[in-house]
Amino acid sequence: xxxxxxxxxxxxxxxxxxxxxxxxxxYEEMARDERVFVIGEDVGAYxxxxxxxxxxxxxxxxxxxIDTPIAEALIVxxxxxxxxxxxxxxAEMQFADFIACAFDQVVNQAATMRYRFNGRVSVPWxxxxxxxxxxxGSMYHSQNPEGWFFHTPGLKIVxxxxxxxxxxxxxxxxxxxxxxxxxENKYLYRRVKQVLPNDDFIxxxxxxAVRRQGGDLSxxxxxxxxxxxxxxxxxxxEDGIEPEIVDLRSLNPLDTETIFESVRKTTRAxxxxxxxxxxxxxxxxxxxxxxxxxxxLDGPILRVTGRNLPVPFSPPLEAFHLPTxxxxxxAAKKLVG
Amino acid sequence: MPPNAAKxxxxxxxxxxxxxxxxxxxxxxxxxxxxxxxxKVLGGIFSGIGQEATTVGSTFDLEAGDAVFPLHRDIGVCxxxxxxxxxxxAQIFAKATGLSRGKVDYLHSxxxxxxxxxxxxxxxxxxxxxxxxxxAFKLKRSNNVAVAYIGDGGTSRGDVHEALNFAGVQRLPVIxxxxxxxxxxxxxxxKQMAVEDVADRAAGYGFPARVVSGNxxxxxxxxxxxxxxxxxxxxxxxxxxxKTYRWHGHSEHDExxxxxxxxxxxWKSRDPIxxxxxxxxxxGVLTDEIMEQHQTETAAEIxxxxxxxxxxxxxxxxxxxxxxxxxxx
Numbered sequence: 001x002x003x004x005x006x007x008x009x010x011x012x013x014x015x016x017x018x019x020x021x022x023x024x025x026x027y028e029e030m031a032r033d034e035r036v037f038v039i040g041e042d043v044g045a046y047x048x049x050x051x052x053x054x055x056x057x058x059x060x061x062x063x064x065x066i067d068t069p070i071a072e073a074l075i076v077x078x079x080x081x082x083x084x085x086x087x088x089x090x091a092e093m094q095f096a097d098f099i100a101c102a103f104d105q106v107v108n109q110a111a112t113m114r115y116r117f118n119g120r121v122s123v124p125w126x127x128x129x130x131x132x133x134x135x136x137g138s139m140y141h142s143q144n145p146e147g148w149f150f151h152t153p154g155l156k157i158v159x160x161x162x163x164x165x166x167x168x169x170x171x172x173x174x175x176x177x178x179x180x181x182x183x184e185n186k187y188l189y190r191r192v193k194q195v196l197p198n199d200d201f202i203x204x205x206x207x208x209a210v211r212r213q214g215g216d217l218s219x220x221x222x223x224x225x226x227x228x229x230x231x232x233x234x235x236x237x238e239d240g241i242e243p244e245i246v247d248l249r250s251l252n253p254l255d256t257e258t259i260f261e262s263v264r265k266t267t268r269a270x271x272x273x274x275x276x277x278x279x280x281x282x283x284x285x286x287x288x289x290x291x292x293x294x295x296x297l298d299g300p301i302l303r304v305t306g307r308n309l310p311v312p313f314s315p316p317l318e319a320f321h322l323p324t325x326x327x328x329x330x331a332a333k334k335l336v337g
Numbered sequence: 338m339p340p341n342a343a344k345x346x347x348x349x350x351x352x353x354x355x356x357x358x359x360x361x362x363x364x365x366x367x368x369x370x371x372x373x374x375x376x377k378v379l380g381g382i383f384s385g386i387g388q389e390a391t392t393v394g395s396t397f398d399l400e401a402g403d404a405v406f407p408l409h410r411d412i413g414v415c416x417x418x419x420x421x422x423x424x425x426x427a428q429i430f431a432k433a434t435g436l437s438r439g440k441v442d443y444l445h446s447x448x449x450x451x452x453x454x455x456x457x458x459x460x461x462x463x464x465x466x467x468x469x470x471x472x473a474f475k476l477k478r479s480n481n482v483a484v485a486y487i488g489d490g491g492t493s494r495g496d497v498h499e500a501l502n503f504a505g506v507q508r509l510p511v512i513x514x515x516x517x518x519x520x521x522x523x524x525x526x527x528k529q530m531a532v533e534d535v536a537d538r539a540a541g542y543g544f545p546a547r548v549v550s551g552n553x554x555x556x557x558x559x560x561x562x563x564x565x566x567x568x569x570x571x572x573x574x575x576x577x578x579x580k581t582y583r584w585h586g587h588s589e590h591d592e593x594x595x596x597x598x599x600x601x602x603x604w605k606s607r608d609p610i611x612x613x614x615x616x617x618x619x620x621g622v623l624t625d626e627i628m629e630q631h632q633t634e635t636a637a638e639i640x641x642x643x644x645x646x647x648x649x650x651x652x653x654x655x656x657x658x659x660x661x662x663x664x665x666x
Contacts, residue, residue, distance in 0.1 A: 008500055010662065020590055037472055037476060055389070063475075063476050064476075066472075066507075068503065069499075069502060069503060069506065071499040071502065071503060073462075073465055073495065073496045073499050074465045074468065074499035074502075074503050075463025076465070077462065077464075077466045077469060077496065077499075077500070078465050078466070078468050078469035078472055078500075078503065079464035079469060080465075080466050081465065081467060081468060081469020081470040081471075081472065081474075081483075082469040082470065082472050082473040082476070083469075084449075084454065084466070084469070084470065085469075085470045085473035085474070086405065086473060086477075087473050087476065087477070089469075104459050104462055104496075105465065105466075105496075108457060108459055108462065109459075109462055109466060110458060112441075112457075114660055114661065114663065115440050115660055115661050116381075116437055116441040116445055116446050117437065117440070117446055117447065118436075118437050118438045118440050118446070118659075118660050119452075119659070119660035119663075120448075120449050121447075121449050121454070122663055128401075153661060154662070154664070176663075177663035177664075178662050178663050178664075179641060219514065220461055222361070224452070
């Protein structure tokens, strides 16, 4: 992964937040390709519930930024129809949690369209889903629903953890000819900042990034999980344990090569994600590791994930639920022994 | 587009073309029913026999680039849009020469070059998609229209409300054709809705509705022409409720014993094809000679379509992995 510092111009640009990086991607892709348009609730004049789409309406007008009624099935379905007819919509679910209202449109309609037409029709949309907890959002504003869609054939899924990836993955997703679910983590919106290169960079789908090199164990994570894992890594390093952190960035397609390479090197695997434990993406990765790396493993494959609970509201309950740095440190120490 | 486009073309050649398509649709579906009884069909057949004026009448006058979203009972729409009977037959028989190369059943596929986007078993889910197609036409400033088909049954789903509402708010160039044949599988209208006319709902979405005899081919063409003109002039959607009836059950295995036999016979007597033929004869357009010619030719086309489907290969099993994604993901 290119170092952000390599592309800095002579006068030092300011770092941008994860949220601003998403906005930059939208701006640039809408300038680059007139087929790209934004559709969702409050995305236009209001600039989006979190301010992600601020300014787009003023710049591009109401034929490129469309405010809808509260109608998630319509938002996704209309994005599907517009995409089939040659446009490249970037739809927004105001919160990832609301995608459940559009579930059929995602899994039965958009995901199957290319297959049903044997490739003669495609659905090049992106649905942005602000996800993640630790924001006092409770069970309807804190979900990580990617598990359901990871399970479904026909969809692509990405989950950036850095501003660079937030921008690069969104550009790649917009240019991808298949339906891509883009899970942005709202806890990270203003918490992570990075200086970004000036050029038109993309982060290809299907490529993980090693955030931290280490030899003692592989922590495989994405989205909010990556952030918590990086925090855990600092504590572990103080105790003499050096984890390698594999930030997946792309869930489907999944970069199994990078995962396997890391686990074969460290011989220990710990998977971290906010999404629920049972049959989450961690369970699939564990099965793949068991299939492909069993000879390399010196211990069980552990997972630190959201518990199998609706995301609780009260802080002590939510802290119990989330894959906190403390839980990650404890599991890593148990694994390393 | 001819001047005064709201009035359908009534030249002899056009009328005979429409007649041919209605006969073709009827012959196709009658053949399917026979094949079903011979045990040759895989899966289900959903007969639209009796509804030919609605399907052919609403599709015939559309232009290249218009997008139609037919449902399972709309073989007439597919044929009127130009999908070849042999390709449709091969599709139904899961052959590699069908629309989807065997990926999906019946009319859940289509032909994008002809603007036919067949839908899904989740009735109603195609309407937001059709609204999206209309949105694309609006954003591209294209003069094309989207046409979404739905039965009385499908209109009860939430996706339909969301689509109609959005279409009304955005004044989208979409026409919603409600094929009201009074039954959703075995469920009669009075168990589906508290009103007689689905059309009553359109006012709530801010656009007009027309109720038309769905068995009167010329009436359907007329009303559709007006709705299409509205849409192309950026005046927004129209809901056209076609009152009609299916002769067969929901699917071929369904004997439809839930229907009153007097009602059935009454509707059968309103067969859209002889009704249209009467109109044609009155205008001196249809002669015995042409009638026989059309019957012979449609029968031959359907026979050839079946032979083609029967002789076509199934896809190779490895093809199951193809075309799920645009790349090799």
